[in-house]
Amino acid sequence: MNLQNRRGVITGAGSGIGRELAQAFAERGGALLLVGRRPEPLEETAEMVRTVGGEAHILATDVSAGNAAEHVVSSALAQLGELDLLVNNAGNVRAGRLEDTPEDDIRAMLALNLTAPILLTRAALPTLRRRTGSRPLVLTIASGMALTHLPFYSAYAASKAGVAAFGHSLRRELLDTDVHVATVYPGATATAMMATSDAGEELGFGTRTTAEVVADILTALAADEHEINTSLPSRRELQRLQAIDPLAVDAKLAPQLARLEAAVRNHSSM
DSSP: OOOTTOEEEEESTTSHHHHHHHHHHHHTTOEEEEEESOHHHHHHHHHHHHHTTOEEEEEEOOTTSTTHHHHHHHHHHHHHSOOOEEEEOOOOOBOSOGGGSOHHHHHHHHIIIIIHHHHHHHHHHHHHHHOOSSOOEEEEEOOGGGTSOOTTOHHHHHHHHHHHHHHHHHHHHTTTSSOEEEEEEOOSBSSGGGTTOOOOGGGTOOOBOHHHHHHHHHHHHHTTOSEEEOOOHHHHHHHHHHHHOHHHHHHHHGGGHHHHHHHHTTOBOO
């Protein structure tokens, strides 16, 4: 896949993986609409994009709000003229026991992590399918939690597993087109989203930098991969076990359940 001169949308572009991806596509001549809730971080990313030679526009909006999908796509076409890239990156998290998790937070995770990417992709597809000259790319950032469904993350894991299943189904739906659908499964990444978690390597939450994660993503895309796992080897072993023997994962987690709960009880990006 040729990643040069892409014209597209990146949601959650104000920080973390979204910001890193914006810079990476900008270094390759990209023209981008950077989407997020707050204008100040978006302007910071836009300046980084321009510094490395890319074109940047910003749109401060909540992509989980009503009619946001159509607004984002129409804004992208107005600013960029065409569209061959959609990065569904915006997300949020709230950890803790399910019965202690506020209903509003559960609804917010499902809305931003699952519903918003589906609706935004739906709105962008007619334009993406018409694109000629480059293979259109839909890139969705799920989570390693979609592969290993850890305790105290039940609603978050559900939202990320859901968006991963969406990617599989959509990829198969578009087999007769040039649209490339790829899903990323990052493990713990050193972003603001992880700042409130105290879980570390000893609990399987060893972190990687955004630069490392995005480098893996770009390498995988250049090789035409669809399923991109950027987790550390320690987490991949648990993922492998989840696929063949889920109850064995239960047995491995049971001795550290109390420590894990204490470490993630304040993990929230709400």
